[in-house]
Amino acid sequence: MVEYNNASTIGWLSVPIAILAGVLRGSVPFLFVSLGECLTEKSGKINLGLEGSMLLGAVSAYAISFHTGSALVGVLVAILVGLLAGLIHAALVLQPRVNDVAVGIAMIIFSSGMAFFFGKPYIQPKAAQISPLNCGAWSHNPQIKSALSLSPLLFVGIVLAIAMHWFFSSTSWGMLIRAVGENPVGSRAMGIPVNAFRFWCILSGSGLAAIGGANLTLFYPGSWIERISSGQGLVAVALVIFARWQPINCLYASLFFGGAQALGPALQAAGVSSYYYLFNAAPYILTLLIMVATCSRSGTLAYMPESLGKDE
Amino acid sequence: MDLNQAVDRIERFLLPLLSIGLALILFGLFCVCQGLNPLDVYASIYRAAFGRWSSFQNTLLRAAPLMLCSLCTILPAQTGLIVIGNEGALVIGALSATCVGMLVYGFAPFFAQLLMVFAGCLGGGLWIGLLGLLRAKRGVNETISGLLLNYVAIALLNFFVEGPIRDPASLNNPASFPLADSHLLGNLPGMRVHFGIIVGFVACLLSTWLIYRTPLGFSARVTGGNYRAAQIVGLSVNRLMIIFSIFGGAAAGLAGMIEVAAVHGRANDDLVAGYGYGGVLVAFVARQNPLVAIFVSVLVGGILASGGILQRVHDLPDSTVLIFQGLVFLCVLWSDSFYGKLNSLVPHFIHGSCHEIFNSSCAPEDISHG
Numbered sequence: 029m030v031e032y033n034n035a036s037t038i039g040w041l042s043v044p045i046a047i048l049a050g051v052l053r054g055s056v057p058f059l060f061v062s063l064g065e066c067l068t069e070k071s072g073k074i075n076l077g078l079e080g081s082m083l084l085g086a087v088s089a090y091a092i093s094f095h096t097g098s099a100l101v102g103v104l105v106a107i108l109v110g111l112l113a114g115l116i117h118a119a120l121v122l123q124p125r126v127n128d129v130a131v132g133i134a135m136i137i138f139s140s141g142m143a144f145f146f147g148k149p150y151i152q153p154k155a156a157q158i159s160p161l162n163c164g165a166w167s168h169n170p171q172i173k174s175a176l177s178l179s180p181l182l183f184v185g186i187v188l189a190i191a192m193h194w195f196f197s198s199t200s201w202g203m204l205i206r207a208v209g210e211n212p213v214g215s216r217a218m219g220i221p222v223n224a225f226r227f228w229c230i231l232s233g234s235g236l237a238a239i240g241g242a243n244l245t246l247f248y249p250g251s252w253i254e255r256i257s258s259g260q261g262l263v264a265v266a267l268v269i270f271a272r273w274q275p276i277n278c279l280y281a282s283l284f285f286g287g288a289q290a291l292g293p294a295l296q297a298a299g300v301s302s303y304y305y306l307f308n309a310a311p312y313i314l315t316l317l318i319m320v321a322t323c324s325r326s327g328t329l330a331y332m333p334e335s336l337g338k339d340e
Numbered sequence: 341m342d343l344n345q346a347v348d349r350i351e352r353f354l355l356p357l358l359s360i361g362l363a364l365i366l367f368g369l370f371c372v373c374q375g376l377n378p379l380d381v382y383a384s385i386y387r388a389a390f391g392r393w394s395s396f397q398n399t400l401l402r403a404a405p406l407m408l409c410s411l412c413t414i415l416p417a418q419t420g421l422i423v424i425g426n427e428g429a430l431v432i433g434a435l436s437a438t439c440v441g442m443l444v445y446g447f448a449p450f451f452a453q454l455l456m457v458f459a460g461c462l463g464g465g466l467w468i469g470l471l472g473l474l475r476a477k478r479g480v481n482e483t484i485s486g487l488l489l490n491y492v493a494i495a496l497l498n499f500f501v502e503g504p505i506r507d508p509a510s511l512n513n514p515a516s517f518p519l520a521d522s523h524l525l526g527n528l529p530g531m532r533v534h535f536g537i538i539v540g541f542v543a544c545l546l547s548t549w550l551i552y553r554t555p556l557g558f559s560a561r562v563t564g565g566n567y568r569a570a571q572i573v574g575l576s577v578n579r580l581m582i583i584f585s586i587f588g589g590a591a592a593g594l595a596g597m598i599e600v601a602a603v604h605g606r607a608n609d610d611l612v613a614g615y616g617y618g619g620v621l622v623a624f625v626a627r628q629n630p631l632v633a634i635f636v637s638v639l640v641g642g643i644l645a646s647g648g649i650l651q652r653v654h655d656l657p658d659s660t661v662l663i664f665q666g667l668v669f670l671c672v673l674w675s676d677s678f679y680g681k682l683n684s685l686v687p688h689f690i691h692g693s694c695h696e697i698f699n700s701s702c703a704p705e706d707i708s709h710g
Contacts, residue, residue, distance in 0.1 A: 074483075076487075116670070120670065120673060120674050123674065123676075123677030124677050125676045125677050125679065126673055126674065126676050126677050127422070127624060127673070127676070129422055129424060129483055129620075130620065130621060130624040130669075130673055131670065131673050133424070133617050133620055133621055133669075134621055134666055134669035134670045134673055135666070135670070136617075137617075137621075137662050137665055137666040137669065138662070138663060138665075138666025138667060138669070138670060139666070140659070140662055141659045141660070141661070141662025141663035141664075141665070141666050142659075142663055143659075144657065144658070144659030144662065145657060145659040145660060145662075145663060148657050148659075259491070262487060263491075265484060265487060266484070266487070266488055269484060303499070303503070305495045305496075305498035305499040305502065306495060306496075306499050308491075308495050308498075309491060309492045309495030309496070312488040312489075312491045312492050312495075313488075313492060315488055316480075316485055316488045316489070316492075319480050319481070319484070319485060320474060320478055320480055323474075323478045323479045323480045336481075337422075337481055337483060337484075
C-alpha cells in the first residue's frame with residue numbers, strides 16, 4: 029500500500045485535490061457571511077453593509093491577534109466589532125422611511141474607511157494565526173495533508189448552519205423571526221416586537237460576517253491587506269438567494285461559490301487566461317438565472333421572506 | 341401658503357443642513373481622537389475642495405460622473421424601482437464606447453464622438469433596461485439583479501481588456517487600445533475641467549424637466565407613488581418602469597463614455613472607481629431629486645478631492661476621506677426618518693387650538709382631530 033501514498037503515483041489526482049483544498053479554504057468566509065445575511069434577511073431586512081462588517085472583523089482580528097498573540101481573542105474581538113457595526117446599521121434602518129439598501133452602501137464606505145484607517149500599521153507585521161485542524165494526518169501524501177489542514181471555523185460554521193436550520197424550523201423564536209420577515213404588520217398586530225427581533229437579527233448577522241472576515245486574516249490567505257474581502261460581503265446577498273434562504277443550503281452554496289473562486293486560478297494556470305474572468309462571472313449569472321426562473325409575475329420569489337425590500 | 345406647507349419647506353431645507361452638521365461634529369470628534377484640531381482639518385478640506393479656483397476644478401472633475409451616475413438611480417426611482425446597478429452601467433457604457441471608438445478610429449472627431457456617446461448611452465441603457473424588463477415581466481427584484489449585474493459587467497470589462505481588445509503594449513496594467521487623440525473630449529476653454537461637467541449639469545436639468553414638467557414624468561411619479569392606483573387609472577406601468585430604467589442606464593453609460601473619452605483615453609480596470617455606488621448614495625441623499633443631486637454631487641466631489649491635502653498637511657491616510665464621506669451619508673440618510681416630525685409638533689400648538697374652536701362650534705361628531 030505504501031507506493032499508493034507516494035506523491036508521484038497520485039498524478040492526475042493532484043488537480044482535483046488542489047481544487048478541493050481551495051474549496052475547503054475559500055468557502056469558510058462565504059459560509060459565515062451568508063449565514064449572517066440569511067439571518068438578517070429572514071427578519072425582512074437586507075444588509076449590504078456586511079462587506080464592511082467583514083473588513084472590520086478582518087482587521088480587528090488581525091490587530092488583536094498581533095498584540096495579544098492569541099488568535100482566539102482576535103476572533104472574539106472581531107465578533108464584538110461586527111456587533112458594533114450591526115448596531116449602527118440596525119439603529120438606522122429600523123427608523124421609519126430609512127432605506128436599508130442605501131444605509132448598507134453607506135456602511136460599506138464608512139466601515140471600509142475605518143478598517144483601512146486603523147489597519148494601516150498592520151499591513152506589514154505577522155500576527156498569530158488560527159492553528160489548523162490536521163484532518164489529513166491519516167495520509168502520507170503531503171498534498172492531501174495540506175489540503176485537509178482545515179480551519180476550525182469551517183466546523184463551527186457547519187454546526188452553525190445545522191443549528192440555524194433547526195432554529196428556524198423547530199423553535200418558537202425561529203418561527204417568530206420568520207413571521208416578522210413574512211408579515212411585519214400582522215406580526216405587530218399579534219404583539220410580536222417586530223423591531224426588537226429585527227434589531228437582534230441584524231446585530232448577530234453582522235457579528236457572523238465579522239467571523240468570516242477574521243478567517244480571512246487569521247487563516248487563509250492569512251494576512252491583512254486592504255480589499256482582502258474582495259466583495260465577498262456583497263456576494264453573500266447573491267449566495268443567500270442561491271440558497272433559497274435556507275441555512276443548510278447556505279453551506280452548499282458557500283462550497284459552490286468557494287469552488288468557483290478556487291477554479292479560476294486553476295484555469296489561469298492551465299493557460300485559459302482571459303476566459304477566466306468570464307468564468308468569474310458564472311456564479312452571478314447563475315444566481316440571476318435562478319431568480320428569473322423562480323420569480324413569478326406577482327413579484328415574489330419562492331421562499332423569499334415576503335417583506336424583504338419593501339417599506340411597511 | 342398653508343402653514344403646514346411652509347413648515348414642510350423649512351424642514352426640507354433645515355434637516356439636510358442639520359444632518360451634515362451632525363456629521364461634521366462626529367468627524368470632528370474623530371479628528372480630536374487622532375490628536376488633530378478639527379477646525380484645521382475642515383479648513384484644509386474646504387481649501388482643497390472649494391477654496392481656490394484650481395481646487396474647485398478638481399471638485400468639478402469628480403462631480404461630473406457622480407451627477408450622471410446618480411441619475412441612474414433617480415430616474416427609475418420615480419417609478420418606484422431601487423436601482424443600484426450604476427457601476428455596471430458605467431462600465432458597460434465605457435466598454436461599448438471604447439469598442440466603437442476603436443472601430444471609428446479614422447473618422448472625423450465630431451462623428452466619432454457622436455457615435456461613442458450613442459454607444460455609451462445604448463450600452464448603459466440596455467443594461468439597466470434589462471433590470472426594468474426583468475422586474476416588469478418576471479417580478480425579479482431590481483436591487484439584487486443590479487448588484488449581480490455589476491459583477492457581470494466588471495467581469496466583462498476584464499475579459500475584454502485582457503482578451504479581444506487588449507493593447508499588447510500595456511503589460512503591467514492591461515488596457516484596451518487607446519482612442520484616437522483627436523477623438524478625446526477636450527477641456528472647457530481656460531480650465532482643466534472637461535466637457536463632462538456640462539453634460540452632467542444639462543442631464544440633471546433635463547431630468548428635472550422630464551420628471552416634473554412632462555406627462556411622462558407625471559405618469560412615472562404616479563406609478564412610483566401608488567402602483568395599484570396607476571394600474572387602475574390605465575397607465576402602462578411596466579412600460580414606464582422599462583423606459584425610466586433605460587433613461588437612467590443611458591445616463592450612467594454616458595458617464596462611462598466620458599470617463600473613457602475625457603479622463604483615461606482607453607478602457608481599463610481604473611474605470612471601476614466607485615462612482616457608481618457613490619451615485620446611488622448621491623441619489624438617496626438628494627431624495628431622488630435631480631436638481632438637488634447637482635449640489636450633492638459637488639459636495640461629495642469636494643470631499644473626494646480633499647484626500648491629497650489631508651495626507652500632505654495632516655498626515656492622514658486616504659481612508660480618512662472614506663470615513664468622512666460615510667459619516668455624511670449615514671447622517672443624511674438617518675435624517676429621512678425625521679421628515680414630518682416638525683409638522684406634527686407645530687399644528688399641535690397653533691392649528692390645534694383652531695380645530696378645537698371649529699370642533700366645539702359645529703362638528704361635535706368629528707373626533708379625528710382629537
